Amino acid sequence: MNNIICLKPCIPYHHMFCPNKTTFTKKYPSTTLHASLQDSQPPNSTQHQLNLSVLRFTLGIPGFDESYLPRWIGYGFGSLLLLNHFFGSDSSTVTSAQLSTEVLGLSLASFSIALPYLGKFLKGAQPVDQTTLPEGTEQIFVMSSGIVDGLKEDLAWSSYILLCNTNAIAALISIQGDICTRGYWNVPDNSSKEILLAWFEKKIVDAALFDLKDTLYFPQDADSEFQDLVPKGTHSLLVQPMLQISTQSTTDLQKPAGFILLASTVRYAFSIKDRAWIAAVADKLRGWS
Numbered sequence: 001m002n003n004i005i006c007l008k009p010c011i012p013y014h015h016m017f018c019p020n021k022t023t024f025t026k027k028y029p030s031t032t033l034h035a036s037l038q039d040s041q042p043p044n045s046t047q048h049q050l051n052l053s054v055l056r057f058t059l060g061i062p063g064f065d066e067s068y069l070p071r072w073i074g075y076g077f078g079s080l081l082l083l084n085h086f087f088g089s090d091s092s093t094v095t096s097a098q099l100s101t102e103v104l105g106l107s108l109a110s111f112s113i114a115l116p117y118l119g120k121f122l123k124g125a126q127p128v129d130q131t132t133l134p135e136g137t138e139q140i141f142v143m144s145s146g147i148v149d150g151l152k153e154d155l156a157w158s159s160y161i162l163l164c165n166t167n168a169i170a171a172l173i174s175i176q177g178d179i180c181t182r183g184y185w186n187v188p189d190n191s192s193k194e195i196l197l198a199w200f201e202k203k204i205v206d207a208a209l210f211d212l213k214d215t216l217y218f219p220q221d222a223d224s225e226f227q228d229l230v231p232k233g234t235h236s237l238l239v240q241p242m243l244q245i246s247t248q249s250t251t252d253l254q255k256p257a258g259f260i261l262l263a264s265t266v267r268y269a270f271s272i273k274d275r276a277w278i279a280a281v282a283d284k285l286r287g288w289s
Helices: 066-087 096-123 149-164 193-206 272-288
Strands: 003-007 035-039 138-143 170-175 178-185 216-218 236-245 254-264
Touching: 066 096, 138 149, 138 193, 149 170, 149 178, 149 254, 149 272, 170 193, 170 272, 178 193, 236 272, 254 272
Parallel strands: none
Antiparallel strands: 003 035, 138 178, 170 178, 170 254, 216 236, 236 254
8 A cells, every 4th residue: 555645734723713812923833743643544534734745845944045046055065176176186286177177176166156046036036034024014823713723724734834934024824714814914993803804804895806716826926806805015916716626517617616816915925936835835734635
């Protein structure tokens, strides 16, 4: 029997609503991950888990941005080449072949150093930090009541990784009417969980997102019909639908089952790679619909 790697994050979800007027930083608390090998579950199993393929792994070094790893590799190998040239060999015995190899190595090191900057330039986005969070926003984490435990875990984990692995500051996930929202939002003051859920449901209905079938991406400014829903100062908006395959209808084979909404204060915040990864997360959550 084939083995698969499954990931069950240990994220407490008994507190689904953050207190009002509480300020947090963009960095979320570190989460312990437990990976285990176990047998594949039968197709009719009701237990759903996020697949390992939708997750992005980092080195786990605090304060270290893995996107700059090629730059540090270039610095390291370039320094070794220079040290070897000036201190590791006699200048009188240096051959033309060695010089050609060193020049090639330094060229590759220089390209490796410049690679992170080129990538960010082509992508047209910069990482979100605390200074780009809009004023007047409040960090919340609220989820609909009556959701099964497995879906609660997947929604909590999905909203967490969507905010950590992209330039988004706010995430809203809806599956068959159930809502999970996380991040920085402009919400009514002193609102309870029930009031916030009703507020988000009204905004979703006003924006006609329940019937969405096509991916919406506004890389520069959110469309006017979403201004009342997204946080103030939003420049990039991505709405990724979840489509359920219908076997009962011959005319409408894909039925909307939900969506993932991400908002960012950065223009061109979501690259093609980001959007493909977000679509993969939506595809995994679609199994609960």
